[in-house]
Amino acid sequence: MxxxxxxxxxxxxxxxxxxxxxxxxxxxxxxxxGVDDEPIVFVLPDGSIGQSDDDWLYSVIVNRIPVYSDSVAR
Known part of the structure; x- marks a missing residue:
């Protein structure tokens, strides 16, 4: 951008x-x-396992363009 x-x-x-x-x-x-005192989560390419106040996304860079996983942790 x-x-x-x-x-x-x-x-x-x-x-x-x-x-x-x-x-x-x-x-x-x-x-x-994990961040600070929040519970930790295990992040996978298609989501995450665990409970957190935050959503966690997995992203890779392909040709300088971020590519995000399709699902969001809940």
Whole structure:
């Protein structure tokens, strides 16, 4: 994604002021993942096992384009 130089600061300010109800975390490797004191989950290419307040996605980079798994952990 390319952002016009004059709009870059507006995009940064917008992202910094948002308070999403839920987060999605992305990893490029399978295995155990966790953040701070949250429960850990085991991330697989097609989903994850375990309970977390966050959704976890598996992603790989193919020709500099992120490719995400089809399912989201719940």
């Amino acid at each position: 390319t952002i016009a130089p004059k709009s870059r600061q507006l995009v940064i300010e917008y992202l910094q002021t948002q308070s999403p109800e839920k987060r999605t975390r992305i990893t490029n490797r399978t295995g155990w993942h």
